[in-house]
Amino acid sequence: MRRQRIVEDVSALPTYAFGTTMTTWWGTLGFCVIEGMGFALAIAAYLYLVHVNPQWPLADAPPNHWPGTAVLVILLASLWPNWKAEHDAKEENLPAVRRWLVIMSAIGFVLIAIRFYEFTQLKVRWDQNAYGSATWFLLALHATHIITDLADTVVLTALMFTRHGRGKRFADVEDNAFYWYFVVGSWVPMYLLIYWVPRW
Amino acid sequence: MTGRPHARAALAVLAFAAILGGCQGWQSALDPQGPQARELAWLFWMFLAVLTAIFVAVMIALALALIPRGPPRDDPLAVDPRSERRKNFVVAGLAVATGVTVLVLTGFSYVSQRNLFRVEEEAVIVRVTGHQWWWEVRYEEPDASRTFTTANEIHVPVGKPVKVKLNSADVIHSFWLPNLMGKMDLIPGQENDIRFVAERPGLYRGQCAEFCGLQHARMGLLVVAEEEGAFNRWRDAQIAPAETPTEPERITGQQAFLSRPCVMCHTVRGTGAGGKVAPDLTHIGSRRHLAASTLPMSRGNLAAWIVDPHGIKPGVNMPTIKLDPDDINAIAAYLEGLK
Amino acid sequence: MSDAAVTSGRDLRDTALPDGELHARLSRTWGTGKGLIARLSTVDHKIIGRRYLITAFVFLLLGGALAAAMRIQLARPGNQVLGPDAYNQLFTMHGTTMMFLFAVPVMEAVGVYLVPLMVGTRNIAFPRLNAFSYWTYLFGGIFIWTAFALKVGPDVGWFAYVPLSGPQYGVGKRPDVWAQMITFTEVSALAVAVEIIVTTFKQRAPGMTLDRIPLFVWAMLVTSFAIVFSMPAIVIASTTLILDRLIGTHFYNAAEGGDSLLYQHLFWFFGHPEVYIIFLPATGMVSMIVATFARRPAFGYIPLVLSLIAIGFLSFGLWVHHMFATGLPQLGMSFFTANSMLIAIPNGVQIFCWIATLWGGRPVFRTPLLFVLGFFFIFVIGGLSGIMLASVPIDLQVHDTYFVVAHFHYVLIGGAVFPLLGAVYYWFPKLTGRMMSEAMGRWNFWLAFVGFNLAFFPMHILGLQGMPRRVYTYGPEMGWANLNLLATVGAVILALSFLLFVWNVFSSVRGGAIAGDNPWDAGTLEWATASPPPPQNFDRIPLVTSREPLWAERGAMPVVGGLTVDDRQVLVTTVTDARAELRESSPEPSIWPFLASVALTVLFVGSIFTPWAVVWGAVPVGVALLGWFWPKGDVEDEG
């Protein structure tokens, strides 16, 4: 190994931080981009099928939009507790973080309940025709994202109630909140596509 | 796979070779026989010339670059800014030249694309439906009674524009007649079409170009270009139902054929055989090849095919049907006679 | 930011130690233990990268062996070495193996090994994810090859067009095997892409500003972005395909409102960028090798970087050129002709810059440079034949013929495999501490060069003479016999060159001349450390002052001090100007990524047999991930 001369000392630097300073933030962003791309392509495929079919939907009626609308409303409403969780995590305010995480977990469970209720209510089966397949596919795709983020949130919540609930974990809470914004944002176009495109 | 039928197949193939061996430019894009193919060939040679020139130039530049010049480079970072600036200009210039070249090439490509797909009043409309692994050929006429179906062999009048409507009954195939025109896919649930003109009388071989399963390799196609008169005679003959045999052997052959499962799949117009999932055999005897250009037409090959289609074309959608030798020969005789 | 955990007694810094002891202690901190569990748990990017590399080369040999078999079958007309069923599995497995199990992973392998060294950090970002992606890739490969051995190898071509691969015509489980193998490899490829992006963005040595990033790292960065944006398309395609097959959806069933061309659009939206995902890293290798053996910095750093980015962008607007014969609207298609041709400009700029780098100097003709010169010759031919294919009319003739087969082997082997072999000769000393035999190297090169051109040039002519691809045999009357025989002879010579290569590697690992840190007197950071590098890569993180730090700093290396010695820390820097901003802890080894990968394999393979596998299979995966992320409570986790 070659001779070396120390020209800078980094010992004073912190060992964790928030936002774009952390590698994990970029990792989360990366996976959001990947999944966002997946959503975009699924949506493109849906529109392609709309385009090649003379009439759409290929079912008697478009899906009942109320469950989807409910999901939309709840998701938008969840932005606030989500932001609070992120904010208090930056403050490293443990009690507040715990509170908001519990709330976010609860919201997640409600959303999944609605989604599964919706699956039982859809007027078309996935194996009925391409329209059914595409509709189920989009709904399932988004459902999996709710589920994964919920799982993540629940684990984090549990963590914050253990002795690990400090230091770097706050940065993890921030990342988790960051991902949730993506889940919310991705639902808006899908909502319009699934419930309103078939209506005009 | 057993050896024996293969040996027979191999023999048959050799015979085939003997017949067609001399055939010049057999299925080649470099031997254009119509305006479309010639347009394509011209474009190809033009591109080839330009791009070869570019290749040679790049290689010469590379060779010159490799000639050792200047002092040994002890300090890799010591580069002469003047020569760097010169290089900047050269590279920028070449980049621009590249841009111009490709724009010009794109222009040429676009123009011949236009010529290629120029629509002119067609004299004949043929609907070709792809099957694993044969071609259903249907001549459509305003007068429905003159519409007829055949397989694997398309006759066209010389010098007349032909329009071929393409679709598929199963998977994607691709219709390709290199000597006449580029290829076009046959896609289930979609209709494509392709147009060509054959300028000289002759046989033009084509082949399925899109991988379509086990026997993609043996999904050949034959275009017979003939003078108007000959073409019309052929068409009238094809429109007519199969004439009933008179020779005793062929009569037994017909009876054997009609009493066997053959009829579930094959049609022989004028008889009880009305199957739709396999090539129409009404005038099978008039075709030059068997089983999508797998074998040349002959009584022997007909028999060989009927005895063991899977030995000749493994995986083919025609079952091997148990028949005693006399029946086989009789059926072969019958079919061969269906001119 | 205040920090509770660091008060533990383990806060010993590298500034406090003499070089010798520092080296020893860091090696202990970053080392991988002995024993099976330790091996399965390692998160060292060098060990994982090496495994990636070896696995990928094994798949090259396997895929090549299949190719050899195909060439034997095609050597004579009416040959009966292989029947249609065997042949169709062979070319499908060959293409699939080469593209998904060799070409893409091998480039990632080199990236995983070299990027952290080139940017001067101690481990790749998300090292456990890195371990996970390797295992997933390995299991995916084993899975499809096991299926092949059991005669359920896919037989529908490497792009498995529907309806042939769909529920109606796809035989048994064969297309399912293909589709799931895709899912395996894409998961791992996407993970590696994210690791490399983050490593390049955040873990560059201080002072390595954007315009000092080595060109190979730039290439890997652009490649990773191409992966991130293109691979979701193939995941969607293969998923919808398998849904059609397993639970009766109708995405591709024309009878029920589906459309088979949708599949082709999805596939090629990935498939075209895919070929540049294979090609761009190779251009990065070429840039490094050319610079070293021309003994000067690469000419036109900025244009080279811009070309990489331009190719990355353009590659997303080309996919339709694989579908010119499907009857799409004429005008739309000519747009894709234009795009496909435009990409000649950035590709040309690269070629010109490399030639300009060599120009007027004293090139050192060692084996790595020979392979790069072979690359110039072969790739330019392949690129130019690509320009022909880009023209709609010409493509209508040669599409799906051996002309295309010739094109893509010229660009894949000439454009990617030749630089890769050059790269192996070039970086082998770094990996093993020993040089490869130069004499054998020259033989290797000339055999490969001659064999390759003999094997693949005739295919251009065959294609024009009307020989379609994917045919298991052809009649003697077609007049294709001689050129096919020639191609087969070439393939055999090519195979010999590969065998010689393998032999050279094995003999040099033991017997090769000792290399030392920097045998080629190259300029970039990977050569600043020992060969092979210690577990910690660098005892102290270098401080970068120029594009070729080792050429600029002939004396003592400027480095930064202050990282902890007894637990794993990497230096995190700012994205653009690489100012040190964080001493982030880097994960310890863990068995969980391996277990998670096993669980995922169970889920994927199970899903072929019952959709419910996705449900119950998710449980073990969840457990494994929990074990993976649940903190161990030491400094490393708490930060």
Ligand code: HEA
């Ligand atoms: C490493 C992989 C790689 C690379 C780099 C390329 C590069 C290119 N490819 Fe290729 N291609 C494949 C891999 C690759 N391809 C594969 C695997 C297939 C087949 C898939 C399948 O069907 O199985 C395929 C198929 C394929 C097709 C479809 C053919 C068909 O199926 O009918 C087309 C059509 O446009 C095409 C075009 C191009 C073009 C225009 C380039 C350009 O990027 C080339 C640009 C480079 C140059 C032009 C040379 C250098 C430039 C100069 C020296 C400057 C001067 C040049 C000019 C002025 C022109 N390719």
Ligand code: HEA
């Ligand atoms: C990087 C990718 C890559 C590489 C390196 C290769 C390498 C080779 N390919 Fe490949 N090829 C493809 C990608 C690649 N191919 C793709 C994508 C297709 C399309 C598939 C499809 O249509 O779906 C294809 C299709 C294809 C065909 C067309 C098949 C058809 O359409 O019917 C042919 C035919 O000659 C061929 C030949 C070869 C040959 C001779 C080599 C040679 O370079 C191989 C040389 C190497 C060896 C021969 C290995 C050497 C070692 C040994 C032989 C010893 C064996 C040892 C062990 C097994 C342990 N390839």
Ligand code: CUA
């Ligand atoms: Cu039909 Cu290939």
Ligand SMILES: [Cu+2]
């Ligand atoms: Cu392409």
